[in-house]
Amino acid sequence: MYYESSDFLETADSDTLKQIARTRELTREYYFSDYVDMEKRTSILRELLGGMGENVAIDTPFHCDYGKNIFLGNDVIINMNCTFVDNKTIRIGDRVLIASNVQMYTSSHPVLPQERLVPDWRERKTTFFRTYARPIEIENNVWIGGGCILLPGVTIGENSVIGAGSVVTRPVPPNCVAVGNPCRVLRYFDTDRERWQHEV
Numbered sequence: 001m002y003y004e005s006s007d008f009l010e011t012a013d014s015d016t017l018k019q020i021a022r023t024r025e026l027t028r029e030y031y032f033s034d035y036v037d038m039e040k041r042t043s044i045l046r047e048l049l050g051g052m053g054e055n056v057a058i059d060t061p062f063h064c065d066y067g068k069n070i071f072l073g074n075d076v077i078i079n080m081n082c083t084f085v086d087n088k089t090i091r092i093g094d095r096v097l098i099a100s101n102v103q104m105y106t107s108s109h110p111v112l113p114q115e116r117l118v119p120d121w122r123e124r125k126t127t128f129f130r131t132y133a134r135p136i137e138i139e140n141n142v143w144i145g146g147g148c149i150l151l152p153g154v155t156i157g158e159n160s161v162i163g164a165g166s167v168v169t170r171p172v173p174p175n176c177v178a179v180g181n182p183c184r185v186l187r188y189f190d191t192d193r194e195r196w197q198h199e200v
Contacts, residue, residue: 003110007132009087011107023048023067031060053094058082069106073140078102087133088152096138099146099164106152107133139174148183159189 010016026048033041045052048067053074061081064070069086073094080100084090087107092098109129110116121128134153138144142156145164150156155171162168163179163186172178177186 003115003132007134008130009107009133010126011087011131012127019068020065023064026067027062027064030058030062050089059100079146087131089135090138091135092138093140093142093158095141097143098138099144099148101147102144102150103148104136104150106136107131108152 059080139158157174166183167181
């Protein structure tokens with residue numbers, strides 16, 4: 001895999017660790033908040049996230065690293081026990097359904113040990129490994145099935161469905177059903193034609 005220098009990031013500097021600590025406080029507070037106290041829960045989410053539209057529901061537990069790199073549109077449901085590793089931006093459009101146990105990872109590590117490991121990490125006062133990150137985007141009207149894993153840099157195209165348990169390693173085009181590990185397009189659909197068939 002080819003990396004740009006901008007792909008790599010520092011994960012253990014003091015500012016980053018403070019931000020992660022605050023995020024852990026907010027997700028814990030959200031977890032223990034009264035489920036029916038929508039005003040309080042919404043207030044926590046607005047502090048936690050980078051941006052959030054209307055009619056957003058995030059069930060608990062919900063895990064993320066920074067929160068501020070997550071942007072949600074309108075009419076979004078994120079079911080229980082989802083994990084968003086948001087070292088880079090996770091952008092989710094409108095009318096998106098995300099089932100339980102979905103994991104989104106914007107960050108990873110190089111495969112080759114000479115690229116992954118930092119020999120002079122003590123002297124540089126950093127981590128002993130390198131981390132790279134690339135954004136994830138979920139376009140409008142997408143449904144992601146339970147237990148899916150989305151890897152760095154993927155985009156899920158508008159209207160598409162990702163089958164339960166899939167591992168998404170590359171972008172998925174619009175208007176399709178994609179499943180498997182690695183995730184592949186199973187079939188395409190015409191939204192206008194299928195809407196007409198459903199209504200008849």
